[in-house]
Structure formats: structure tokens, C-alpha cells
Amino acid sequence: MSSPKQAGGRPRDSRVDHAITRATRELLAEAGYAGITVDAVAERAGIGKAAIYRRYAGKQEMVFAAAVHDMSIAPPPDQGSLRADLAALARDIAESLSAPGAPTLLGLFADVSSDEAALTRIRDTFLERERACVAEVLDRAARRGELTSHPGLTPVHALLTGPILTWLLALRHTDTGDLDTFVTTLADLLTKALTSP
Amino acid sequence: MSSPKQAGGRPRDSRVDHAITRATRELLAEAGYAGITVDAVAERAGIGKAAIYRRYAGKQEMVFAAAVHDMSIAPPPDQGSLRADLAALARDIAESLSAPGAPTLLGLFADVSSDEAALTRIRDTFLERERACVAEVLDRAARRGELTSHPGLTPVHALLTGPILTWLLALRHTDTGDLDTFVTTLADLLTKALTSP
Amino acid sequence: MSSPKQAGGRPRDSRVDHAITRATRELLAEAGYAGITVDAVAERAGIGKAAIYRRYAGKQEMVFAAAVHDMSIAPPPDQGSLRADLAALARDIAESLSAPGAPTLLGLFADVSSDEAALTRIRDTFLERERACVAEVLDRAARRGELTSHPGLTPVHALLTGPILTWLLALRHTDTGDLDTFVTTLADLLTKALTSP
Amino acid sequence: MSSPKQAGGRPRDSRVDHAITRATRELLAEAGYAGITVDAVAERAGIGKAAIYRRYAGKQEMVFAAAVHDMSIAPPPDQGSLRADLAALARDIAESLSAPGAPTLLGLFADVSSDEAALTRIRDTFLERERACVAEVLDRAARRGELTSHPGLTPVHALLTGPILTWLLALRHTDTGDLDTFVTTLADLLTKALTSP
DNA sequence: ACATAATCGAGACGGTACGTCCCGTCTTAAG
DNA sequence: CTTAAGACGGGACGTACCGTCTCGATTATGT
Incomplete structure (x- = not known):
């Protein structure tokens, strides 16, 4: 899911990971799989969309990661x-x-x-x-x-x-x-x- | 599924029904449920989108009708x-x-x-x-x-x-x-x- | 600029053309070329973005059409x-x-x-x-x-x-x-x- | 343009200045003003973006400094x-x-x-x-x-x-x-x- | 000698806009 | 009234930059 590369540069912020997962789960509960959107997750989590797409290849992967948890x-x-x-x-x-x-x-x-x-x-x-x-x-x-x-x-x-x-x-x-x-x-x-x- | 209104005027063309069903099934086989689009079905069937929405309330109904068959x-x-x-x-x-x-x-x-x-x-x-x-x-x-x-x-x-x-x-x-x-x-x-x- | 094809189908709505042009000119006056956005034009004009991209290949063409007028x-x-x-x-x-x-x-x-x-x-x-x-x-x-x-x-x-x-x-x-x-x-x-x- | 603060600490590397200027000019020639990006300049120059923003307040200043030369x-x-x-x-x-x-x-x-x-x-x-x-x-x-x-x-x-x-x-x-x-x-x-x- | 402090490359961060795609509706002309 | 064609408003998608920030490492100066 996440890129294994982590040589130099600023490391990923784990609070962002948690915020994405929590927001995804909340919105899944509220709107269901069909009703969830990447923009809504980003807004709810208080983060940018790029932070999501840096971690997951798309909506499906994001939801999967949140759901299996x-x-x-x-x-x-x-x-x-x-x-x-x-x-x-x-x-x-x-x-x-x-x-x-x-x-x-x-x-x-x-x-x-x-x-x-x-x-x-x-x-x-x-x-x-x-x-x-x-x-x-x-x-x-x-x-x-x-x-x-x-x-x-x-x-x-x-x-x-x-x-x-x-x-x-x-x-x-x-x-x-x-x-x-x-x-x-x-x-x-x-x-x-x-x-x- | 179909609208019951069919009093006067030109009758529905049954070839259109079959074309919709066949195109839907073909595209389901090719692209799956997630990959199918109403526009694609209409184009494949050689018909207009209105002909689909006159028969089905939405994409789900169209797919359902084609799939249950x-x-x-x-x-x-x-x-x-x-x-x-x-x-x-x-x-x-x-x-x-x-x-x-x-x-x-x-x-x-x-x-x-x-x-x-x-x-x-x-x-x-x-x-x-x-x-x-x-x-x-x-x-x-x-x-x-x-x-x-x-x-x-x-x-x-x-x-x-x-x-x-x-x-x-x-x-x-x-x-x-x-x-x-x-x-x-x-x-x-x-x-x-x-x-x- | 506009596609010359206009064989069948619903014709372009000229009110949409005018709404785009007017909104573009208003926003150019308010925010300048650097500050204008396609989304803002669409919202101001009360239309969808697709209606703009159906007419113009991009922001530049849209602005150009509005400006030369x-x-x-x-x-x-x-x-x-x-x-x-x-x-x-x-x-x-x-x-x-x-x-x-x-x-x-x-x-x-x-x-x-x-x-x-x-x-x-x-x-x-x-x-x-x-x-x-x-x-x-x-x-x-x-x-x-x-x-x-x-x-x-x-x-x-x-x-x-x-x-x-x-x-x-x-x-x-x-x-x-x-x-x-x-x-x-x-x-x-x-x-x-x-x-x- | 450059910050006047330079009391203690490691001094700026003048090779970085030249790399920025050269990369900016190259990319201006290749892609024009509209096509240049700060990330591209940093990558071409082999430096980090922070080194650019430490010297210039923004893209415009960076380009200006390179162009007026x-x-x-x-x-x-x-x-x-x-x-x-x-x-x-x-x-x-x-x-x-x-x-x-x-x-x-x-x-x-x-x-x-x-x-x-x-x-x-x-x-x-x-x-x-x-x-x-x-x-x-x-x-x-x-x-x-x-x-x-x-x-x-x-x-x-x-x-x-x-x-x-x-x-x-x-x-x-x-x-x-x-x-x-x-x-x-x-x-x-x-x-x-x-x-x- | 060693702490201080600003630098370095790398790259993640919140935002914003882009241009594309699809939905379900509406509007033509033709039959 | 149906047909094929296709424009309409709306809205999500995934990408690309911006300017900021954070990391670990490096490189000078002042003590």
C-alpha cells in the first residue's frame, strides 16, 4: 500500500494516516461505499487529497485499508x-x-x-x-x-x-x-x- | 420496470429492448459492473440514452434487468x-x-x-x-x-x-x-x- | 473554436455561450487573467464545466474568446x-x-x-x-x-x-x-x- | 531578493545560486514562462525547493532574477x-x-x-x-x-x-x-x- | 574542541485548479 | 409518442503545482 521507499526527505506523518483512516471509516458508516468520495475524506480528515494519493493508488485502496482494519x-x-x-x-x-x-x-x-x-x-x-x-x-x-x-x-x-x-x-x-x-x-x-x- | 404508460402514439420498438439487453450483457462481460456506463451501452446498442431511461429508472435497473435474465x-x-x-x-x-x-x-x-x-x-x-x-x-x-x-x-x-x-x-x-x-x-x-x- | 459538427442532437444553447462570455469578462475584471478559474466561471455562469470544455479546448481559449469580444x-x-x-x-x-x-x-x-x-x-x-x-x-x-x-x-x-x-x-x-x-x-x-x- | 540575514551558521553555497539561475534559464528556453515550475527547476538544478524559497519569495522573483540577468x-x-x-x-x-x-x-x-x-x-x-x-x-x-x-x-x-x-x-x-x-x-x-x- | 546556527537535498504537507468522465435530464428534428 | 443524437447542470476523479514544513546530514563561525 504505502511506498516502502523512505530514504531521505520528510517522513510521513502518522497522524495523517490515522486521520485518513478515521475519516474514511466515519464516512463509510454515514454514506456507505457508494456514497464516499475522496474529497470528502480529505476534508473530513483536514488534509489534502495529495496526502491520500501519496499513500493509496485510488479510492478503492483507501477504503480497503480502512475497512480491513x-x-x-x-x-x-x-x-x-x-x-x-x-x-x-x-x-x-x-x-x-x-x-x-x-x-x-x-x-x-x-x-x-x-x-x-x-x-x-x-x-x-x-x-x-x-x-x-x-x-x-x-x-x-x-x-x-x-x-x-x-x-x-x-x-x-x-x-x-x-x-x-x-x-x-x-x-x-x-x-x-x-x-x-x-x-x-x-x-x-x-x-x-x-x-x- | 417498464413504464406502464403506453396508450397512444408510436409503440416501443422491441428491437431496442433487445439491443439494450445484449449491449449491457456484452459490456458487463467486458468491463464488469464497475466499468459499465450508460453512454457506452447506448453507443454499443446503437440507440439513444433516452431510450434506456424510458425503460429503466437508472443504471442499476438496466443492469439488473439484463443480469437476471x-x-x-x-x-x-x-x-x-x-x-x-x-x-x-x-x-x-x-x-x-x-x-x-x-x-x-x-x-x-x-x-x-x-x-x-x-x-x-x-x-x-x-x-x-x-x-x-x-x-x-x-x-x-x-x-x-x-x-x-x-x-x-x-x-x-x-x-x-x-x-x-x-x-x-x-x-x-x-x-x-x-x-x-x-x-x-x-x-x-x-x-x-x-x-x- | 466551437466544433463545426452540428448534425443531429440537441443544439447548443446560445444562452450558455453568452453566460460563459459574460462570466469570464466579469471575473477577468475582478481577478485578472492570473486569478480567473474555469470552476469560478462555470459557477458564476450557472452552468457546468462540461459546457465550457465542449466549446473551448481550455482556459486560454475561453478567455481569448471573451477578451477579443x-x-x-x-x-x-x-x-x-x-x-x-x-x-x-x-x-x-x-x-x-x-x-x-x-x-x-x-x-x-x-x-x-x-x-x-x-x-x-x-x-x-x-x-x-x-x-x-x-x-x-x-x-x-x-x-x-x-x-x-x-x-x-x-x-x-x-x-x-x-x-x-x-x-x-x-x-x-x-x-x-x-x-x-x-x-x-x-x-x-x-x-x-x-x-x- | 536574497535575505540579508546571514550572521552565523553555514553560509549559502554560491554553486546553488548558479545552479538555480542556469536551470531557470534552461527551462524558460524549453518550456516558456507558463511551462516552468519550481519543482522542475529544483530537480534540474539538483537542489531542494527550500534552497530556492530561501533566496526568492516565489516563482516570479526566481524567474525575474534569472531573466533580467x-x-x-x-x-x-x-x-x-x-x-x-x-x-x-x-x-x-x-x-x-x-x-x-x-x-x-x-x-x-x-x-x-x-x-x-x-x-x-x-x-x-x-x-x-x-x-x-x-x-x-x-x-x-x-x-x-x-x-x-x-x-x-x-x-x-x-x-x-x-x-x-x-x-x-x-x-x-x-x-x-x-x-x-x-x-x-x-x-x-x-x-x-x-x-x- | 565543541556548541550554535544556518545551510543542504529530499520529500511530505494543506490547498487549489485543472481537464476528464459519467449520471440522469432535456431538447432538437425525423418518423 | 418514439427514435438517435447529443447538450445540459452537477459532481467526483486523479494529476500537477504552489509555497511551507520537517527530516537527517553538513559546514562554517564563535567560544
């Missing part, structure tokens, strides 16, 4: 069982994707969907953390003896994140239940799918 | 078992979401995420069809005696569509397998989850 | 003598170059001095009119018998316009006299130079 | 007659204004035309030298008895510099003759104007 996720503490671990992880993922995260992430994916390099960067930054959490949870289950095998990391990851994303985006308004109920049901179904012989 | 799905013929039915349905959904469907749908969702009315329209047009297919497949399983109960339509729908969407968008590049393998694994896991006691 | 010059009515004709013409030129004309013209010359094509266009539009006036005045003198020969159109033109421009730009603040006095002295000296054997 | 003129040696003196002086002035002098001077005048103080500084530095030369030439003529009276320093100055500036800027491309011919004609006409009874 809200989406940092860590493996949940061991809950004692696969079902409880999955429920905890699902709750974490759901929280990280909640407003304004999900639409922002979606807008980003849509915006960069024809830019393979940018897509890869987003994937690597955001998805890899989730993937590592999934791997940790499955490892624990294997160590407990709950699982002797599983269908692979990617399907489990997809079955965990995909339904949550879909529910938040589209099904929330259809469903009669709330997010907690959905997440619990999801963890339950996923546990069955993995532990069924 | 590729996404119409119907309940698959009875495959004899829940597992096979789920696999067939998953395959149909995966196909309907394949390029350029998924990023387009995402861009639309992101664009309209702050417009509740438009969001509802997209949801109702696109998701209801899927939901009906899921219901049909579950009904068949119930009639066969494979299922005595299930956790509700929405969770099953989410567990079917969500992982496919996520895999197409993000995990495809990580996974070693192909779409068919993933879809089969998904149907398998889902069957276990539903039929496990 | 103020600088139209015509041969003065026959004053009965070369001296009186020159005095009248000098007065006209001085008026056409007076604020904000002279600095504007200068800024333009400086701005485009490395663009031979633009320079030629300015020259042709502005200087040719003056040159024709000089020619007319010399012709009259020849018909009256005041002149049997003259050193050429260009030197006379230069001796008329050059001193006025220089005085307005630089010497006005040094000189004790006013513009009228200077113009009279100039016409007097020029008459002597031309009629001296 | 090419424009210093002195009274020509006595040529024995008013006509010859004027021709020699006209030639000197023409040379001092030749590329890139004239457009640069113009750009400066246009840029500072709303800044009375800067305008005065340019005028005093540049025009006063010319004015002194004109005075010297007229004095010689008076001492020779060629002139008993003249219309004042300012008109003569305007009639000498103005036509040359105008010719260089605008008429050069129209005229069939060259600068030498024009300068000779100018000196001739000016002599007639001054010596005619």
Missing part, C-alpha cells in the same frame, strides 16, 4: 467443543461483516472484480485470516478426537462465511429470526455435516 | 434422492452465478445497499426463485421420507447459495479443485447436515 | 487629416487595450507563447483588425496627398500599438501625464515621422 | 549622430528582449499585474536602465545641437521599446523583413519624429 479477526478461545468453537467463530465473522463492513466489502469486490491484482490483495489480506481461524478450530476438534477427517479447509470456510454473508446481505429481511439464531443454527448444521459418518 | 433458474427434475436433488440445484445456482453474474450481482447489492426499495426488488426477483427451488427439493425429500424435519427454509437456502457465491467470488483462486468438485462436496455436506439426527 | 476595433471616421486620424485610431487602440484588456492579452501571449498554433490564432483575430485600420488611415492620407510613400504597414502598426501597450503596462506609473496626453503626443510624433521628407 | 543593457558608445545612437540602442534593446526574454517578461508582467509592489520592482529594475540609456542618447544629441527640445523621456522611451516588443511578440511572423531591418527603420522614423520642426 475493522475486520481483523482472531481464533476464538477454545470453547471445549467443535460446535461451540464454530458458533463462536461464526459470531466473530458475523460481527466483522456487520454494517458497514459487508456492503463495503461487496462494493470493493465488485469494483475490483476486473483487476486481478487488487482482488488478490483483498483476498490475501482479509480471507486468509478467516481461513487460519477455520484451520485452528478444525485442528482443535481433531486433537479432541471429534473429527478424524474433514472435507478440506476451503469447503468448511465457504460453508461458514458464505451463509453469513448471504444472510446479512439478502436474507436478513426475509427471515423471521435474528442474527444470533441464524448463527447458532448454522453452527449446528455445520457440526452435523462435519461429524456425520 | 441470465439467472433464471427452475427446480431441477426429481433426481430420486435429496443428495442428488441438492447437487443438481447447487449446479444450477452455480451456473446462474457464473461470470459475469456473481460480480454483477455483488456490484448491484453494494450500489443499492442504502436504497431499501431497490434492494427489496432485487431480492424479490432473484432470491425468491431460488427459495422456491429449495422448498421444492425439501418437499420432495419429505415426501420420500428422507427428512422428517428441517431447520427452516432460510438456513438451507443460505447454506446452499452462500458457499457457492463465496467460492465463486473469492475462494475459487485459492482452492485446488474445480467448481464441480466443490458443488458435489457442498451437496454432500448439506445432505449430512439435514439428515443427521 | 471587448477588443473589436474599427477604422475611425475620417478626421480630415493624417494627424487627426492617427490620434483617433490611437485613442481607439488605447481604449481597447485598457483594463482589463492589456494584462489579459499579455497573460494569453505568455501562456501560449510556446504553442505556435494558438499564437497564430490570437494574432490573426486581434492584430489583423488593427492592421486593417492602420492601412485604411494611411490610404486616406495618400488620397489626400499628405503621404507619397511610407515605410510599410508593419512598422507603422508597431509604432502605433507598441508605445500604447508599453505605456499602459509599464510607463503609466512613471509618467506624469495621462493617457490622453500620451496618445496625442504619440500621434504627433508619428505624423512627423511619416511626413518628414 | 540576460537583459542588462548599458548606453551604447557614442555613434556620432542621434540616428546612429538610436539604432545602436534599439539593437541593444532588441537583443535584450530576444528569446526567451520577451515572452518571459510578458508572463511576469501578466502574473504580477495585480500586485502593485512586484510590478514596481520589475519596472524599477528593468525599465529604469532603459530609461537611463534613452536619456543619455538624447543628452548627446542635445550637446551635438541635433535637438533643441524633445517631447519628454517617457514618450521617446515608449516609442523605442514599444515597437520592438510588439514586433518581437506579434509582428515578427507577419513581417517579411528581419529584426535588423525593422530596427533600422524604427531608428530612422524616430529620428525624423524628433528632429522634425
